Amino acid sequence: MNRPRKPSGSNPTLIIGALAAVAIIVGVIYQSQSTLDKDPELTAIPEQILEPVIQPPVVPEALIPSAPQPEEPEPQPEPARVSKPPELPGLDNSDDFIRERLLLIGDREEFSRWIKTDDLIRRTASYLDGLSNGVILSKVFPLTPPQGKFATHKSDGTTWLNAGNYERYDSTVSAITSLDMASMAKMFHFTRPLLESAFSEMGYNPRQMDGIILQAIDIILATPIIVEPIKLARESVVYKFADPALESLLPLQKQLLRTGPENTKRLQKQALALREALLNP
Secondary structure, eight states: OOOOOSOOOSOOOEEETTTTTOSEEEEEEOOOOOOTTTOGGGGGSOOOOOSOOSSOOOOOOOOOOOOOOOOOOOOOSSOOOOOOOOOOOOGGGOHHHHHHHHHHHOOOHHHHHHTTSSOHHHHHHHHHHHHHTTOOOTTTSOOOOOSSOOOEEEETTEEEEOGGGGGGGHHHHHHHHTSOHHHHHHHHHHHHHHHHHHHHHTTOOHHHHHHHHHHHHHHHHTSOOOOSOOEEEEETTEEEESSHHHHTSOHHHHHHHHTOHHHHHHHHHHHHHHHHHHHOO
């Protein structure tokens, strides 16, 4: 999967499509899509590629503990009836099964709309793989575009990112932060065999899958919180961060900066909660 290092201008995602639990993550992660010919911010977004990984990069192996198995009950004169969990469907026929269970976790209109797409598990795997590289694959999981238009203002010849832009992402961030991360982690452990199959198709083993998920979360947590006004530079119709340190951040992290410090904190809180829930089933 390509890893462009060009600046990102839209697509805040989180981490949702993480379906199993990091959909959102991931994202926490969210994203926004707008029309290129109307919003100069978006011309800086690199075209994302959906082709499967042909030569998977080296991914550090990690291990997310499996959910503990319940202890066998002591022998009873009349064993109590215990309902068995439903069997997982095949990867190719899992959409309805996954969607129904995700809607029990989050029923917001936006979230419901996000998971109407097909091939949810494979899309989640591809989306997380991109997030682990700091890239938002907006075509894999198209989420809600930011409201309104990208705005800047000038002062003494300097162009600044208008703080009013932050509110454009409130709706998407609210949908992501409304999800219960403990429930998402349980969903992940339950559907893990399906996710492993999807990651296997991209050339990853199960422990590499765990490393990808944790790496995506860590990138979100490592994003700096910028409360001061952000200075912009412009080349042709493309806006960039004037500060080289900010411009050198990963596309995912630069997109988080565009959502504003408060929204970034909210997403990082969700990412941390998800990480803890995944590692402590």
